[in-house]
Amino acid sequence: MTLTAERTNFSVARKAMIDSQLRVSGVNEERLLTAFASVAREDFVPAEQRGHAYIDRSIPLGNGSSLPAPLVQGRLLGEAAPTKKDRVLVVSCGSDYLAALVQPLVASVDVIPAAAAVTIVKGSYDLILIDGAIERLPAALADALEEGGRIVTGLVERGATRLAAGRKVRGEVALFPLADIGMPVLTEFAAPKSWSF
Numbered sequence: 001m002t003l004t005a006e007r008t009n010f011s012v013a014r015k016a017m018i019d020s021q022l023r024v025s026g027v028n029e030e031r032l033l034t035a036f037a038s039v040a041r042e043d044f045v046p047a048e049q050r051g052h053a054y055i056d057r058s059i060p061l062g063n064g065s066s067l068p069a070p071l072v073q074g075r076l077l078g079e080a081a082p083t084k085k086d087r088v089l090v091v092s093c094g095s096d097y098l099a100a101l102v103q104p105l106v107a108s109v110d111v112i113p114a115a116a117a118v119t120i121v122k123g124s125y126d127l128i129l130i131d132g133a134i135e136r137l138p139a140a141l142a143d144a145l146e147e148g149g150r151i152v153t154g155l156v157e158r159g160a161t162r163l164a165a166g167r168k169v170r171g172e173v174a175l176f177p178l179a180d181i182g183m184p185v186l187t188e189f190a191a192p193k194s195w196s197f
Contacts (some may be wrong), residue, residue, distance in 0.1 A: 010040060010042050010053070010054075011183075012081060012141070013026055013053070013054040014036070014037060014040070014041065014054060015037070016054065017036070017041075017054040017056075017070050018033055018036055018037060020042040021056050021069075021070050021071050021074075021154055022036060022070060022071060022074045023106055025071050025074070025075075026078075027071065027074035027075060027077075027078055029078060031077060031105060032074060032077050032101075032105075034052070035077075035102070035104060035105060036070065036074065036101065038104070039097065039101050040164045041054060041070070041097060041163060042051045042091045044059075044067065044068060044096060044097035044100070045059050045061065045095065045114075046062060048135060049061075049163065051118060051123070052116060052187075054070070055069075056069050056070065056071060057069050057177075058072075058182075058183075058184045059080045059086075061093070061094040061095055062094075063094065063186065065093050065094035065095060065114075065132075065184070065186075066093065066094075066184035067094070067095045067131075067184075068131060068132065068154075068183050068184055069091060069181070071181075072154070072163075072181055072182070072183050073097070073098050073101065073131070075163055075179070075181060076098070076129060076131075076152050076153075076154075076163065077098075077101060077102060077129075079107075079151040079152050079163060079165050079178065080102075080129055080150060080165075081150075082102055082105040082106045082127060083105075083106065084105070084106065084107060085106075085107055085125075085126070086106040086107055086125075086126040086127045087106070087107055087108050087110075087124070087125050087126050087127070088102055088106045088107075088108065088109045088110070088125060088126070088127045088128070088129065089109075089110050089111075089112065089121070089125040089127070089128045089129070089141075089144060090102065090110070090111045090112075090128075090129045090131060091112060091113075091114055091117045091129065091130040091131060091132075091141070091153075091186075092111050092112065092113050092114065093114065093130065093131040093132045093184060093186065094113070094114075095131075096111055098129060098131045099111045102129065110123055110125075111194045112133065112184045114130075114132065114188040114189065115188050117130075117138065117140065117141055117188070117189075118138045118189065119140055120140055121139075121140045121141055121143070121144040124142060124144060124145075124146050124186040125144055125145055125149060126146050126149045126150070127149060127150050127151070127152075128141060128144065128145055128149070128150070128151040128152075128153075129151075129152055129153070130151070130152070130153035130154070130186070130189075131186075132153075132154055132183060132184050132185060132186035132189075133153070133154030133156050133161040133162075133184065133185045133186065133191055134153055134154065134155060134156065134185075134186055134189035135155075135156045135185075135190050135191040136189055136190070136191045136192075137151070137166075137173060137175060138189065139188075142168070142172075145168045145173060146168065147168055147169075147170075147171070148167065148168060148169070149167065149168050150167050151165065151166045151167075151168075151173060151175070152163065152165045153165075153175065154181070154183035154185075155175055155177055156185055157177060160180060161180070161181060161182060161183040161185065162177040162178065162179060162180050162181065163177070163178045163179045163180075163183075164176060164177045164178060167180060
């Protein structure tokens with residue numbers, strides 16, 4: 001297959017993703033759809049996964065991490081409602097696809113790997129996007145969020161993953177589950193194991 005034919009195939013797959021995965025599931029905001037149409041998802045997955053870049057499931061990235069399905073990232077961005085004034089931190093699942101999607105919608109984007117987000121986070125942000133599901137929110141991320149700032153992530157509750165959002169109010173951040181959605185779990189954010197009867 002020629003490079004031109006491969007690009008055409010990916011363009012067709014990208015349009016199909018928008019029409020048959022995002023639009024039909026409530027992701028209809030034009031600026032978000034424009035971002036999805038403009039970013040080549042196949043460039044953010046391992047070479048052996050390029051042919052599967054637009055399927056409606058998560059894609060293994062290696063080292064136990066996965067890129068969430070397009071709908072997950074569409075719902076995450078829709079809930080986040082990024083603005084041109086936002087300073088954004090993206091906690092990466094191992095791929096910078098989400099950062100590439102949000103970059104044209106905001107003032108600035110910083111990206112850190114999930115492992116780094118559990119200790120010290122430098123900077124101060126209006127919006128934090130976590131590209132996966134977490135069991136607990138580390139203090140380092142809560143501290144990096146500006147007062148009134150927003151955070152959108154997946155949240156693991158009783159074994160199910162849900163889209164969740166929160167806002168920092170009087171120095172505290174609480175996450176509220178919004179909708180069940182299948183999302184890869186970021187093991188770096190596992191809650192400490194406790195023993196009970």
